[in-house]
Amino acid sequence: MQYNPAMVTLARESREMTMGELAGKVGVTPSLISKIEQGNREMSEERANSIASALGYPTEVLFWREPVYGFGSSSFYHRKQQSLPQKALKQIQAFVNFHRIRAKRLASALDLDFAFTIPSLSVDDYGSPEEIARAVRAAWRMPLGPVQNLTEWIEAAGGFVVQREFSSAKINAISVWPPGESPFFVLNTLLPACNLRFSLAHELGHLVMHEVPEPGQEAEADRFAAEFLMPAAEIKAQLRGMDLTLAARLKPLWRTSMGALIRRARDLEMITDRQHTSLRVQLSQKGWTKDEPVQISHESPSLIPEIINVHHEEHGYSASDLANMVGLYPGEWLDLYEPRGLRAV
Numbered sequence: 001m002q003y004n005p006a007m008v009t010l011a012r013e014s015r016e017m018t019m020g021e022l023a024g025k026v027g028v029t030p031s032l033i034s035k036i037e038q039g040n041r042e043m044s045e046e047r048a049n050s051i052a053s054a055l056g057y058p059t060e061v062l063f064w065r066e067p068v069y070g071f072g073s074s075s076f077y078h079r080k081q082q083s084l085p086q087k088a089l090k091q092i093q094a095f096v097n098f099h100r101i102r103a104k105r106l107a108s109a110l111d112l113d114f115a116f117t118i119p120s121l122s123v124d125d126y127g128s129p130e131e132i133a134r135a136v137r138a139a140w141r142m143p144l145g146p147v148q149n150l151t152e153w154i155e156a157a158g159g160f161v162v163q164r165e166f167s168s169a170k171i172n173a174i175s176v177w178p179p180g181e182s183p184f185f186v187l188n189t190l191l192p193a194c195n196l197r198f199s200l201a202h203e204l205g206h207l208v209m210h211e212v213p214e215p216g217q218e219a220e221a222d223r224f225a226a227e228f229l230m231p232a233a234e235i236k237a238q239l240r241g242m243d244l245t246l247a248a249r250l251k252p253l254w255r256t257s258m259g260a261l262i263r264r265a266r267d268l269e270m271i272t273d274r275q276h277t278s279l280r281v282q283l284s285q286k287g288w289t290k291d292e293p294v295q296i297s298h299e300s301p302s303l304i305p306e307i308i309n310v311h312h313e314e315h316g317y318s319a320s321d322l323a324n325m326v327g328l329y330p331g332e333w334l335d336l337y338e339p340r341g342l343r344a345v
Helices: 005-014 019-026 030-037 045-055 059-063 086-108 129-139 150-156 193-209 217-229 232-239 244-254 258-267 273-285 303-313 319-325 330-337
Strands: 076-078 160-164 173-176 184-188
Touching (some): 005 059, 045 059, 086 173, 086 184, 086 303, 086 319, 129 193, 129 217, 173 193, 232 244, 244 273, 258 273
16 A cells, blocks of 8 residues: 555654654655655655654554645634744644544544534625624524533534644644534643633634635634624623723633723723723733733533543443554553543553
8 A cells, every 4th residue: 555645744743853853763865755755755664664663653654545734725724923933833733633633533433423513604694703603602502691611512513622732822723624524623722711712712713604715814703703702792781891800800701811801892892992902001011911810710622532431431442442543552642642541451
């Protein structure tokens, strides 16, 4: 069977290795690694084994045929700043792709049934991101008021949510929804819980509204997230007289940041632009733009852990079996997916 050049690149980038570093470990030239990753050189079984060993993966990973999605593709949305190094971006991209593929492999053996779906809705049809947010909440039969656990709602709609500490806080969250697969979200745990919730809602907005990238999509996703988490009809009256004290009091109720609540007050015309600027300055002066007071708890994804539990309890799979299913050695499987779980047998 022919190896997959894209998987060789993905495996290398997931380990944050350059071609030169991999070549040094394998004992070949960087030029040969480059030709292998371009698909311009045949790879013997011995060479495949040596490359896989250097990367810490079972050899069969290099032969996986699943497609790889990258930054800038129509399926891959990300919130990043241009200053983030390419090496870090590539490592994050590899992490997302590998975890997406592993989740798909773990779920494929089960007959999963979800209460809801994530719809695809057009702003042209609905008129605004806010109307779409209201439509999604209605379709999911969500109760009025704050969203207590956004992760649970997304998982109930068939979305996979993974949390990971990235090398930089410049990427908040990433979402990808390849054709024929489940929506997949990755959240950067370097951010506070309230920021992660808004980022998750932002990414949900992308998947609902933006089948292809388009101008203004970031602002639209923010508007979707604001209405989804803080519906105007229910929060507007509570924002009257907005100041830092009120923002701190509302934060644990709505589980959004003080900054988001202040911005929501401005957007709903409960404060003026000048008052909004003044409050933002006050947040900055107190050092609260990055570290706000009044912490809220993190949401814990449960879908993948539940799938793993079904494999153990109902199918009798060991940690080693599951590691083999997803192209990992047992030790790394346990570190990534069962840090306090079963040991390999």
